[in-house]
Amino acid sequence: MVSSISLSIDSDLDKVSLLARAVRALCADLLSPEDQDAVELSLVEAINNVIKHGYHGERGKDVQVAVGLQADQVVIEIIDHAPPMPAQVLENVPEDTFAFDETDLADIPEGGMGLALIRMNMDEVQYHSSEAENRLRMIKRIGGPGSRG
Amino acid sequence: MLSTDLRNNILVVRVEEKRIDASKAPAFKDQMSQCIEAGQNQIVLDLSQVDFIDSSGLGALVSCLKRLGPRGSLAVAGATGAVSRLFTLTRMDRVFALHQSVDSAVEQLSA
Incomplete structure (x- = not known):
């Protein structure tokens, strides 16, 4: 079974939950509830990044999501036309984002957690930008490591 | 988005939203700040209605x-599913x- 669907929203933070709920519903038969949580969170973090950092919060820009449902994996691509994220950002996501000292209030992060969460929740994450578009590709394997489905 | 209730001098703040995401976080922060500025420093945050936090x-x-x-404290009550999982994953x-x-949180903070 291979099927795919494209969805899009305006670059408005109020609309991200619509996409999140739609994609979660699409994955409902394939992924365990924990893996659906992982996909939903990663999708939301990725789109928030596009809207906040790519489009600097400007509305009226396009955010597209392509969802591919395959026999062994769910492939989610987020496509935007904002200035690209610097190539090394994804590779350089600190491993120790959540290794803070909980006894030191100042050390507890309030931001900068999005990409780390995506890396932790998805099995593969790749970013490609071309003249035409930026494309963040995230893969969740069905019944893969860490899955309880 | 928030409703409040004072129990044993502890402010119980119930989030009346299904999601606390990037579109709701600023309003959440503002309303919580008002509670804190009003002098509350023992707060129980009831997340039982919330099913998603980014x-x-x-x-x-x-x-x-x-x-x-x-000197203040912020306890969380009623986190389940994806919300509870996010706390664990981020070590929060x-x-x-x-x-x-909420009952057990209030009891512990009152002790």
Whole structure:
């Protein structure tokens, strides 16, 4: 079974939950509830990044999501036309984002957690930008490591 | 988005939203700040109605904790599913005391 669907929203933070709920519903038969949580969170973090950092919060820009449902994996691509994220950002996501000292209030992060969460929740994450578009590709394997489905 | 109730001098704040995401986090932070500025420093946050929090929402909770300062406390009650999982994944379960119910959170803070 291979099927795919494209969805899009305006670059408005109020609309991200619509996409999140739609994609979660699409994955409902394939992924365990924990893996659906992982996909939903990663999708939301990725789109928030596009809207906040790519489009600097400007509305009226396009955010597209392509969802591919395959026999062994769910492939989610987020496509935007904002200035690209610097190539090394994804590779350089600190491993120790959540290794803070909980006894030191100042050390507890309030931001900068999005990409780390995506890396932790998805099995593969790749970013490609071309003249035409930026494309963040995230893969969740069905019944893969860490899955309880 | 929030409703409040004072129990044993502890402010119980119930989030009346299904999601605390990037679109809701600023309003959440503002309303929580008003509670804190009004002098409350023992707060139980009831998340039983919430089924999704993203990193913006989590960041807003951390910001409230910092605003409360070392003498205040912010306990979380009723986190389940994806919300509870986010606390564990980000190790924020070491930062916020997580309780199954508002009753048990209030009881512990009153002790």
